[in-house]
Amino acid sequence: MVPCGSGFSREEPNTDFNPNHHKAAAMRPARALIDLQALRHNYRLARELTGAKALAVIKADAYGHGAVRCALALEAEADGFAVACIEEALELRAAGIKAPVLLLEGFFEASELALIAEHDLWCVVHSLWQLEAIEKTQLHKPLTIWLKLDSGMHRVGLHPKDYHEAYQRLLASGKVARIVLMSHFARADELDADATAQQIAVFEAARQGLAAECSLRNSPGVLGWPQAPSDWVRPGLMLYGATPFEVAQAEAERLQPVMTLQSRVLSVRELPAGEPVGYGAKFVSPRPTRVGVVAMGYADGYPRQAPNGTPVLVAGKRTQLIGRVSMDMLSIDLTDVPEATVGSPVELWGKHVLASEVAAQAGTIPYQIFCNLKRVPRDYIGE
Numbered sequence: 001m002v003p004c005g006s007g008f009s010r011e012e013p014n015t016d017f018n019p020n021h022h023k024a025a026a027m028r029p030a031r032a033l034i035d036l037q038a039l040r041h042n043y044r045l046a047r048e049l050t051g052a053k054a055l056a057v058i059k060a061d062a063y064g065h066g067a068v069r070c071a072l073a074l075e076a077e078a079d080g081f082a083v084a085c086i087e088e089a090l091e092l093r094a095a096g097i098k099a100p101v102l103l104l105e106g107f108f109e110a111s112e113l114a115l116i117a118e119h120d121l122w123c124v125v126h127s128l129w130q131l132e133a134i135e136k137t138q139l140h141k142p143l144t145i146w147l148k149l150d151s152g153m154h155r156v157g158l159h160p161k162d163y164h165e166a167y168q169r170l171l172a173s174g175k176v177a178r179i180v181l182m183s184h185f186a187r188a189d190e191l192d193a194d195a196t197a198q199q200i201a202v203f204e205a206a207r208q209g210l211a212a213e214c215s216l217r218n219s220p221g222v223l224g225w226p227q228a229p230s231d232w233v234r235p236g237l238m239l240y241g242a243t244p245f246e247v248a249q250a251e252a253e254r255l256q257p258v259m260t261l262q263s264r265v266l267s268v269r270e271l272p273a274g275e276p277v278g279y280g281a282k283f284v285s286p287r288p289t290r291v292g293v294v295a296m297g298y299a300d301g302y303p304r305q306a307p308n309g310t311p312v313l314v315a316g317k318r319t320q321l322i323g324r325v326s327m328d329m330l331s332i333d334l335t336d337v338p339e340a341t342v343g344s345p346v347e348l349w350g351k352h353v354l355a356s357e358v359a360a361q362a363g364t365i366p367y368q369i370f371c372n373l374k375r376v377p378r379d380y381i382g383e
């Protein structure tokens with residue numbers, strides 16, 4: 001335990017305290033602001049860069065941005081959507097989304113096929129057992145199948161030697177109206193790796209002689225691999241305005257962040273040099289330090305692993321996280337932001353502090369910090 005020294009912290013009074021505050025609609029200030037205009041900008045960028053049709057990947061609740069709201073915002077212009085599974089697709093249909101919806105993992109049981117046909121869902125076939133299930137199932141409507149090749153990622157997808165035969169069997173089954181040929185990149189975010197060019201070559205060889213549209217490119221593919229064949233592209237992360245690359249990349253600079261994770265300062269105190277902050281005393285003030293506490297924690301999805309020094313914006317100025325992130329609160333250094341006080345707005349990530357910066361500091365990726373968001377209410381602008 002650190003003893004309370006003579007210079008122990010003094011909490012600054014909240015001169016703005018309003019005893020009627022609880023009557024107002026706004027309560028805990030931790031919120032995610034979702035800019036749907038930025039989402040549309042990023043979708044258009046994917047199309048502009050590729051000249052292809054684009055399925056907006058909105059699985060996992062649109063990477064934490066709200067799948068239904070994002071789909072409604074894009075529906076007028078999107079060529080379609082992609083989700084992981086039928087539960088996610090049915091949520092979109094229940095919300096009135098009529099555009100094509102692709103199931104990226106296909107079906108898990110043959111019993112889903114009737115629903116897939118009934119709701120006009122498009123379906124990936126990535127394994128021979130799925131092909132057999134389609135052959136054996138009676139369907140009232142023909143399916144649109146995206147036939148997935150394992151071009152080198154070795155997660156799911158048909159072996160190149162089985163690809164032609166699977167295509168012919170789907171056609172011969174009489175259950176399929178249309179086939180799109182697809183594969184998925186494992187390392188497109190590594191701009192100097194050979195792996196992506198090798199995957200493209202494997203895909204090109206496997207689709208020789210098959211007269212069908214094709215789809216390879218995810219976000220890093222859209223932004224960084226113009227040589228990949230693409231009737232269709234499948235951008236996910238880039239729609240939300242975050243770069244998939246660890247290095248600067250020209251096209252990624254054109255993305256607009258969609259989510260602003262924001263909150264407010266709820267307490268401010270002055271500490272002399274040598275005092276610890278937070279659980280485990282992971283920060284000890286190297287100088288007299290003004291500490292702000294923000295209503296945001298790992299229960300909201302802010303990464304607990306974010307270390308001292310992770311950037312944060314308060315009252316319009318960049319400063320940094322200090323001490324361990326707690327469940328509901330985190331601490332920031334206000335020493336050089338004297339204008340910041342109780343109630344000052346804080347951006348945890350957004351247009352000034354990029355989610356990819358926070359992710360890198362926390363040793364993770366923007367995909368994960370977006371998907372981890374929870375408890376925080378979402379507000380939408382730019383409808």
Ligand SMILES: Cc1ncc(COP(=O)(O)O)c(C=O)c1O
Pocket residue numbers: 057104184217218219220234235236237238244
């Ligand atoms: C098959 C497939 N296509 C496209 C995407 C979208 O990828 P990204 O978010 O990198 O654009 C994913 C996401 O994991 C995927 O699994």
